[in-house]
Amino acid sequence: MKKSGAGYSRKIQMWPYLFALPFVLSYLIFQLFPVGYSFFLSLFDWNGVSDREFIGLKNYSDLLFHDPLFWKSLRNTITIMMLAIPLTIGIGLLLAQLTFQLVKGKRFFQTAIFTPYITTPVAIGFIFSYMFDWQSGILNTILTKIGVLAEPYYWLQTPFTAQCIIALMFVWKNFGYFMTIYLAGMTAIPQDVYEAAKMDGSSSVNTFFKITLPLLKNISIFLIVTTIITGFQLFDEPKLLYGGWGANTIGGPDNAALTVIWKFVDNSFISDSRMGYGSAMAYMLFIFIVIFSLISYRVTSGKADK
Amino acid sequence: MKIISRSFLIILTILSLFPFYLMIVMSTHYNEDLFQGIPLLPGSYMFENFTTVLKSNFVQVYSNSLIVSIGSVVAGVLFSVLIGFAIAKYQFRFKKALNYFIVITMMVPTQVGLIGYITEMRVLGLGNTLWPIILIWFAFPFGAFFMTQFMRDTIPDEVIECARIDGCTEPRILFQIVFPIIKSGLVTLSILIFVWSWNNYLLPLITINDSRWYTIPVFISNLGIVHRTDYAARMAALTMTTIPLLIIFILGSKTFIKGVTAGAVKG
Numbered sequence: 001m002k003k004s005g006a007g008y009s010r011k012i013q014m015w016p017y018l019f020a021l022p023f024v025l026s027y028l029i030f031q032l033f034p035v036g037y038s039f040f041l042s043l044f045d046w047n048g049v050s051d052r053e054f055i056g057l058k059n060y061s062d063l064l065f066h067d068p069l070f071w072k073s074l075r076n077t078i079t080i081m082m083l084a085i086p087l088t089i090g091i092g093l094l095l096a097q098l099t100f101q102l103v104k105g106k107r108f109f110q111t112a113i114f115t116p117y118i119t120t121p122v123a124i125g126f127i128f129s130y131m132f133d134w135q136s137g138i139l140n141t142i143l144t145k146i147g148v149l150a151e152p153y154y155w156l157q158t159p160f161t162a163q164c165i166i167a168l169m170f171v172w173k174n175f176g177y178f179m180t181i182y183l184a185g186m187t188a189i190p191q192d193v194y195e196a197a198k199m200d201g202s203s204s205v206n207t208f209f210k211i212t213l214p215l216l217k218n219i220s221i222f223l224i225v226t227t228i229i230t231g232f233q234l235f236d237e238p239k240l241l242y243g244g245w246g247a248n249t250i251g252g253p254d255n256a257a258l259t260v261i262w263k264f265v266d267n268s269f270i271s272d273s274r275m276g277y278g279s280a281m282a283y284m285l286f287i288f289i290v291i292f293s294l295i296s297y298r299v300t301s302g303k304a305d306k
Numbered sequence: 307m308k309i310i311s312r313s314f315l316i317i318l319t320i321l322s323l324f325p326f327y328l329m330i331v332m333s334t335h336y337n338e339d340l341f342q343g344i345p346l347l348p349g350s351y352m353f354e355n356f357t358t359v360l361k362s363n364f365v366q367v368y369s370n371s372l373i374v375s376i377g378s379v380v381a382g383v384l385f386s387v388l389i390g391f392a393i394a395k396y397q398f399r400f401k402k403a404l405n406y407f408i409v410i411t412m413m414v415p416t417q418v419g420l421i422g423y424i425t426e427m428r429v430l431g432l433g434n435t436l437w438p439i440i441l442i443w444f445a446f447p448f449g450a451f452f453m454t455q456f457m458r459d460t461i462p463d464e465v466i467e468c469a470r471i472d473g474c475t476e477p478r479i480l481f482q483i484v485f486p487i488i489k490s491g492l493v494t495l496s497i498l499i500f501v502w503s504w505n506n507y508l509l510p511l512i513t514i515n516d517s518r519w520y521t522i523p524v525f526i527s528n529l530g531i532v533h534r535t536d537y538a539a540r541m542a543a544l545t546m547t548t549i550p551l552l553i554i555f556i557l558g559s560k561t562f563i564k565g566v567t568a569g570a571v572k573g
Contacts (some may be wrong), residue, residue, distance in 0.1 A: 034419030087507075107563075110559070126544070
């Protein structure tokens with residue numbers, strides 16, 4: 001950026017600091033301090049009320065070596081993400097491509113497709129649990145009527161289909177968001193690139209894979225990395241699909257729907273109040289998030305270089 | 307090819323809207339009828355369901371949610387704009403450091419500090435109030451990042467220079483000259499923060515035990531479990547919850563997509 005000349009008096013110099021101050025102060029007080037304080041708490045055995053007892057790294061070793069449910073919840077979270085992310089990317093990209101070319105009704109389709117993203121998770125959880133209900137759910141009713149199933153299937157009570165349904169909730173909620181972000185990227189591509197391709201006789205499918213997709217590489221990386229970060233924090237969907245309606249069951253069938261954050265919330269606030277243990281779990285999750293987002297960044301940005 | 311892609315688009319649009327439709331239709335039926343089969347057409351029990359909801363403390367809860375979301379939007383957007391303006395349009399010593407600071411803070415999930423945050427709030431005497439779910443938005447790294455990107459690209463340096471030469475003070479430049487230019491960015495960020503805080507479920511779930519201070523998501527997930535499980539009433543409550551969001555979004559959708567385009571991701 002260019003210098004702003006001699007008019008940059010001392011009086012002006014103080015303003016950027018003043019402007020940045022509210023954000024920085026709020027961050028220190030409401031985010032950074034709690035993060036540090038959580039680490040401190042993770043070294044203690046504490047139920048939130050009574051005296052704290054210092055136990056060093058025992059919470060961490062308990063979590064990693066004596067709590068198979070933690071690993072299971074981590075596996076569940078990763079499985080759900082592996083099911084959901086590629087599908088969301090694919091659908092989002094395709095939708096962006098299709099609505100981008102529309103002449104008529106562009107805004108209608110884009111708005112309609114984005115609406116799931118703004119829906120309250122409570123509504124999504126309930127609607128999905130209703131649609132997949134074994135007795136009165138729409139899916140079973142249709143499938144038995146057309147004869148695909150002889151009798152209703154327990155979608156929500158079978159571990160793998162339960163994970164698929166949570167992945168589906170994620171896909172349904174997010175494909176509009178992915179579409180919007182991809183649209184943002186597509187608008188930034190200069191149109192003459194496409195005209196040149198057309199002149200050279202490139203088919204539209206060919207243009208899409210050879211030109212559009214590579215030019216959207218950075219957007220794809222952005223989406224994959226940020227989705228992995230938020231995907232590890234998956235909580236609302238599984239929780240509201242199973243335990244959100246007053247019943248305090250956790251985890252779904254055979255704990256297949258138990259995500260790390262659900263376990264964290266349950267251990268720290270609902271079934272138990274092991275604050276130190278919960279803090280340790282949050283930190284472990286953070287470490288996994290950092291590792292996985294670095295790996296995914298490496299993989300996605302490396303592959304496209306070849 | 308065109309038919310295939312067109313029908314794909316239409317099917318996904320229907321899939322996007324179908325659950326809403328289902329939600330509204332279900333809110334018009336008598337609860338026990340919902341278990342007999344799929345209601346695809348509206349029933350006639352809507353008024354009673356809405357009355358059931360309004361007889362609970364839904365109005366109180368609704369205003370709680372409004373207070374939280376409006377408070378979050380005002381503080382979140384304002385602080386993001388302030389720091390974004392500083393980084394995008396000034397030369398100063400910590401400019402680069404602040405820029406990195408925002409990018410790094412975006413990577414840290416709020417959940418990591420959740421227990422520390424709740425403990426801090428209790429010590430400050432703010433447990434069981436609406437404060438914890440508003441204060442969390444005061445420093446919203448994504449917003450700061452978004453506004454920095456947005457302002458860097460949309461505000462010409464000359465406009466600021468001219469205003470300065472005319473003797474405009476820095477805050478006046480920001481509020482009277484810059485604000486109108488970045489309107490679509492403001493709308494976009496406001497919609498996002500409003501939606502996210504309106505739908506926030508985890509934080510109110512664990513910070514608020516007093517039903518007087520419930521927000522909508524926590525309230526609905528507890529609604530009607532005392533006497534019988536009234537799904538129809540819940541659907542009515544959810545309809546009332548979702549419709550304002552839909553209206554806000556539809557009104558702002560044109561600006562919204564433009565705003566995301568200009569600010570969110572620059573390859």
